[in-house]
Amino acid sequence: MELEVNNLSLYHTLECGQAFRWDKLHDGSYFGIVGKNAFLIYQKRERLEIISTIEDSINWAKIYFALDIDLERILRKIDTDEYIHTAIKSCSGLRILRQEPWETLASFILSSNNSIQNIKRMIKTLSQRLGSKIELNGHQGYSFPSPYSIVKNKGVVNTCRLGFRRDYLIETAEMITNGDIDLEGLRELPYKSLREKLFKLKGVGPKVADCVALFAFEKSESFPVDVWIKRILQKLYFSNKVVNDKKLYSFARKHFGRYCGYAQEYLYCYYRLKIPQEITSQKVGQEPKR
DNA sequence: GTCCAGGAGTGAT
DNA sequence: ATCACTCATGGA
Structure with missing residues (x-):
């Protein structure tokens, strides 16, 4: 499907460190997993060409890339x-994505004292070992594992070479599966109280909480x-x-x-x-x- | 071998 | 409240 876009640069948006799940292919297109779906996106000037595993990829793109946001006004x-x-x-066309809270939270817990390259590797390993396989046009990827899956498969998590962040990830996943905190329920909170709630989770300090607040909420x-x-x-x-x-x-x-x-x-x-x-x-x- | 990476937890002041 | 130290892993 095709979509005309204003003020969007896939390069600036997908490679600025807010998302860790997109790979640039040889033809310049991006392949990535968002939620339970796979996407192939090619940008030619003001036009996006999207191939995906969902029906309405146009509407998905409008939401994910936050195309309803008046970027020019914010930049002014x-x-x-x-x-x-x-x-x-x-960096024209850099937009802030709307990302899913759990994966964003887990990703930035893993980002602590880490390099972007290594963060990507950890997320990829976790997904390959605990996520569901998703295929699209000869490419394949894996969904990010749920908190429940992390908790139920600690032995597998141990093999993913997460370093000292392993305990943070598992403990936070446990708090979520225990119902100690409801991530989606945080959506209505204002910034300050959202931060305070996120601080209660293991491995979440000011930087991680702010990234989750910005990229997921x-x-x-x-x-x-x-x-x-x-x-x-x-x-x-x-x-x-x-x-x-x-x-x-x-x-x-x-x-x-x-x-x-x-x-x-x-x-x-x-x-x-x-x-x-x-x-x-x-x-x-x-x-x-x- | 040393230093650094989209930091946070811990314990001592 | 702030400070120094430590944490596991991979790459330069």
Whole structure:
């Protein structure tokens, strides 16, 4: 099926570190698993061509890529200085996806002190061993295992080489299957109380909670502070001085406004993916370890 | 061998 | 409240 899109770049959106389940194929298209379905998406300028295992992939794409969101309007609001302006111009078409809460939560629990490449490998291994196989046009993938499946198959989880994050994942899966927390029930909560609820889960601190809030619950005022954003903000806005995470968030929230989550993604995409040497070359704002 | 990666838990101040 | 340390794994 085909769909005309405005302000969407598959490359910027699928490779900026918010989703870990998309692979770029040799022809430039993307193959990925979302929920119980597989998708092959090819973008040519303003047109998406989608092959999938569901009927209405057009409607799916509108929801998943959040095409109902007026991106231009949001970008005008966060475009408050020359640095973010450059990032916005460079990463045009970067959108924040609407992702499923459990997989997002589990993925970012696994992201702790980890590399994107390794996070992808862990998610892939977990899915291959505990998920359901999904085939599409000669490609195959696996759905992400449910909390119940994680709890019931701890022995298998142990073989997935998750490192110290294994305990976090299993304990959080247990809390969910026990009914200690209802993920979907968090959807109605405002940002602050959503964060507090997520903190109760194992392996969920400020960064993971903010990623889940932003990528699964559409909390645009969430501003995840990871090592990269920390360096970027310190270099650009604090003259290379070391600043703690809380001050970085309060700065971002005030400086970029209630859509600061979008600012975070554009800064991350531009400075991390496009010109990382600008940030890493001087080890800006980092204390020398030991 | 050393350092780092989309951090969080723990225990000592 | 903040700080230093540690955690398992893979890649540069």
